[in-house]
Amino acid sequence: MNSPQAQRIPTTDAAQTKQNERQLRFEIFRYNPLDPTSEPRFETYTLEETGGMTLFIALNLIREEQDPSLQFDFVCRAGICGSCAMLINGRPDLACRTLTQSLPTTIRLAPLPVFELIGDLSVNTGHWMRGMSERLQTWVHTDGEPDLDRLETTMEPARAEQIYELERCIECGCCVAGCGTAVMRESFVGAVGLNKIARLRLDPRDRRDDTAYYEVIGNDDGIFGCMSLMGCQDVCPKELPLQTQLAFLRRKMLTRGL
Ligand code: SF4
Ligand code: SF4
Ligand code: FES
Secondary structure (H helix, E strand, O other): OOOHHHHOOOOOHHHHHHHHOOEEEEEEEEOOOOOOOOOOEEEEEEEEOOOOOEHHHHHHHHHHHOOOOOOOOOOOOOOOOOOOEEEEOOEEEEHHHOEHHHOOOEEEEEOOOOOEEEEOOEEEHHHHHHHHHHHHOOOOOOOOOOOOOOOOOOOOHHHHHHHHHHHOOOOOOHHHHOOHHHHHOOOOOHHHHHHHHHHHHHOOOOOOOHHHHHHHHOOOOOHHHOOOOOHHHHHOOOOOOHHHHHHHHHHHHHOOOO
C-alpha cells in the first residue's frame, strides 16, 4: 500500500493559484460633488483576483484598466499614513492593508461618513482633524518660552513608552466613521481627539491640570458625548487601547478636583 507521502498529487504554484482564482465584483460609490450633473450612485466593476491582492492593487487596476476617473487616496501603502481609510463592506478600515482574500467575492466600497467628500472614495480627513486639534489644543503646553539651546527634555522610559503607545494613532478617521455619536453630531471630537488628550495628560512637559483639560473635553462634544459602545476600538486598525483611555478620562473628568 502506498504511503500518504506517495499518494500526494503534486501541484505547481501556478496550478494552485489558478485553482484559487475568484472573480471579484466591486460595487463602488461614485459621486463628484463639484459636478452639478453627478448623482450619488454605486457602479460595478469585475476583476480577477490574484494572489496577495490588496484593495490598493485592485483599485489601481480598476482605475488603470476600466475607469480612469475613479477617485481614491493612497500614500504609503503600508498602514502608516492613514489616507486610504474607507468603508469596506460597511466597516471602516485601511484599504492598503486589506487583502481581497479576506473578503467575499462581492466587495462594496464607500467613502468614510462624517468627513467632507472630495469625490468617490476620497474624503478630506485633514480638515476635520485640524478643526478638532485646534478646539482641543492638542499640543504640549509648556510654562514660558521653550529653551532652544537645550537638546531635549529627558523622560522616564516607562512614561515615554506609555506616550508612544497612544502616539501610534495615524489619524485615519476609522474610529470617527465607526462612532454613532460622531455620525450624529459633527462637533463630537471622537476617540481620536479624546486619545490625544489622554496622550497629553501623560506628558510631564504639559503643564495643564485636569481643570484645564475639563475646559476642552468636559462636555457633550467631548468625553460626556461618548456612549461607551466601543465601535471605535473595534475598528481602529492600529489597535489602540481606546476603551481603557476613554474610561480613564471619563473617571478623571468626573472626579477632577475631588
Ligand atoms: S485612534 Fe485608531 S482609528 Fe482612530 S484615527 Fe487613530 S488610528 Fe485611526
Ligand atoms: S466609545 Fe465613544 S468614541 Fe468610541 S465609538 Fe462609542 S461613542 Fe464613539
Ligand atoms: S496608504 Fe497609507 S495607510 Fe493606507
